[in-house]
Amino acid sequence: MRAGAGYRILMPGIGGTGVVTVNALVATAAALDGLSVISLDQTGLAQKGGAVVSHLLLGDSPLAAPARTNSGNADLLLGFDLYGAAYHDNLRTAAPGRTVAASTPA
Numbered sequence: 001m002r003a004g005a006g007y008r009i010l011m012p013g014i015g016g017t018g019v020v021t022v023n024a025l026v027a028t029a030a031a032l033d034g035l036s037v038i039s040l041d042q043t044g045l046a047q048k049g050g051a052v053v054s055h056l057l058l059g060d061s062p063l064a065a066p067a068r069t070n071s072g073n074a075d076l077l078l079g080f081d082l083y084g085a086a087y088h089d090n091l092r093t094a095a096p097g098r099t100v101a102a103s104t105p106a
Helices: 019-032 082-086
Strands: 007-014 036-042 051-059 076-079 100-103
Touching (some): 007 019, 007 082, 019 036, 019 051, 051 082, 076 082, 082 100
Parallel strands (some): 007 076, 076 100
Antiparallel strands (some): 036 051
């Protein structure tokens, strides 16, 4: 993966699946590798088993962009549960020819 001007990762899941932890680990590893990092965790009702969505933006140079992944600009959709990954707002961030989707095993 080459970050270039920006590489966006969207990580949806539910509370307890480690979404925020994985986001922090990837962000820290990218920063240690010299990349610029912008991160956003949307936890909502995570403590009650609700949705968690983490947004991560990586770049080769300093970034001046919103952290939130919007319609059609995700480079990687990394699902931590199938329902969260298939949720229409999360799928809307994907674009044919741009987005790679992957999910953790059930």
